[in-house]
Amino acid sequence: MSLYLKYRPSDFDNLMWQSFVKDTLRKAIANQKTVWAYLLCWPRWTGKTTTARLLAKTINCLNPKDWNPCLECEICKNFAEERLVDIVEIDAASHTWVDNIRELIEKAQFSPTRTKYKIYIIDEVHMLSKWAFNALLKILEEPPSFVKFILATTETHKVPETIISRCQRYDFKRISNADIKNRLVYIAKKENISVDEKSYDYIVSNSNWWLRNAISLFEQLIADNEINYDHLVEKLGIISENETKDFLSKLLLRDSSIIDDFDKLVSDWKNIKLFFKELLFFSKNVALNELKKNNDISNYIKIIEILDDTYIKTKNSIDENTTFIIWVLKIIQNVNTSIVENIEKPIFSAKIEKKVENNNYISEEKIEIIKIKSETISESDIEDIFSSWNVEIPKANNLSWFDSGLFISNLKLAKAKWALTMSLLWAEMNINWSWLVIKTKTSIMKKSIENADNFSLMLKVLSDMWMPDMKISII
Ligand SMILES: [Zn+2]
Incomplete structure (x- = not known):
């Protein structure tokens, strides 16, 4: 069984995200204020089927504990084995349902065979046809006491107002990167897998806020009960963060040796497309940081724009690598080197230190001080230090x-x-x-x-x- 299925939350306690919606739903169940229809609205990939199933299971559980399904009663067990005919899951986006959804809704008039409530989970409900919506509306207007609907949609605006007004509506948020990471840490602990921070960062930032993506990538990277960044770099054929950093500096510097670096990446069979995607994210992050410092980010905007454009073009290109190398050349042509100084923090010339040292002007330890200070202070400040030591530049x-x-x-x-x-x-x-x-x-x-x-x-x-x-x- 995949880790995703294994760790699909089986009760609300294990649903570690969407805490607002989760708490409201639990309270509603606790106060027996359950309604005939729930409308769960959410962006894609936010754990909707998981929540809908949890809700269906809890409502029908014979012995709920703390408004959680007990996981032990006949209903909970049958549900886990997908043997409950009274809980019906429908994906309105799939064509197989188009013909029989009306009939299905009509069947809702008959009482459930084993459970307290007959529950219809209708995913992507906005995809229903007009007549299917009418059938649904009819039953929502006069619902049999034993029927509940859990409607889910990623496009609330396409659901008719008449339907929305008869539902209790819950708006979900996108699962945050922090929540995704927490879930991975939880799984790693349960599975006894050691994972380094850099690997977590890589997996989370490449999951597109989709927990399932994150867990699949995580699973794919496990080797000998471990995930480490060096192996990750090797296994995925990606380029390390330092190499990405170097590449970006060279772009900004218009350093033509970048073409050799690129050739090397190709001959090393690195995943170039993935690399450029990384570079895009990396540039975006640097740009945001620079923006916070009030620095000019126009070079980064150019890089991101041209890269984004190139990424689309590779889909129809005869040779992806050529398309990318043209991108590199385009950037080199467009980068404005006169603002490059704003981007790097001032670093005092190591060579001067060396020269001065060779000429015995100042001691080793003073050179150390310069090296340390040069990370944080400006060049003119360094000159002041030199003069205070009576050392002539x-x-x-x-x-x-x-x-x-x-x-x-x-x-x-x-x-x-x-x-x-x-x-x-x-x-x-x-x-x-x-x-x-x-x-x-x-x-x-x-x-x-x-x-x-x-x-x-x-x-x-x-x-x-x-x-x-x-x-x-x-x-
Ligand atoms: Zn139960």
Whole structure:
């Protein structure tokens, strides 16, 4: 038996969501204020059949405890085995019912064989035809004392007013992610399965608020009584959160090496479509966070819009991967790098720390302090710290003979990455004694320049340009 069926709530205590509706229903049963017809209105996938069945079962239970079905009496047992002819479930959306629903409603006039009440659960009731609604209305106007209707719909506006006015109406909410997670934690505990937080997050955020989806995915991922994120990444062929993060930074930086990364994903047989879906959610979350901080999110909006559009296009595309790579190129074309600095928090150049350290200006522990502080404070604050320690940051000093344009062209000839040459184009470059001081416009550009490969390439090019002893400082 699947975990979903195994853990389908058999009583109200186990129905751990929709607490408002649940409590109201229980109270109504407790006060014997049950009505002839209930109308349960809800968005899709909110546990409607479960609630309707629970209600039907509780109303008929011979020995309800705390307004819960006892699960032990003859009625409860027969219900579990689906042997109760007096509780009839109808899916109005399915064509098989179209012809006989009227006859079925007419049969409601006959008293139940074993239960106290004959109960009709009509799911997607808005799909009933006009004459079926008329038959239903007729019986609702003069209901036999032994009949109850539980009507359920996802589209309340399509149910005639005349029907609605004769029902007690309950409006359900979508099951929250927190409730879905709680249910998974409950199942994991019962089944003795250890699950890490990241896996929970992944499952919940990919369930589309549908508990059944969440439980099926959960079940599919269990291996040796465990679900762990590394296995999850491998099993689903998804890309880890860090890789997604890197990919997004590269997009914002217009780093052309992203094309190589993409090729690698394809050759590693990763699930590209799923990856782009992840990227979409990830970008959306980052955008919402940035919005809270009052930062410009126009780049994210572009990414999300173009991605959404691309996702639709892949359905008719000859080659999905090509469609996605065109999306990547489109983003690179459209991203506005001048606002990129607002997105990343200021991180002080690790390379400066290294350079200063090599020249014995400041101690290791002071470097540690800078590293820690650089996470939270701005670059100019860091400069203040430097000066308070009497440490001089290499300052720019114009020298006409350093041709930055030539430097960039030579870097291009040496096959430098696009992100490097692009960031340098935007930067201010000056020579101060034996230092080439590169003043970048944004912290993210600084980061793109200062990776080890770029650094050694720049030193090599400088050396080729007859500046073999030149050191580089990025500020
Ligand atoms: Zn019972």
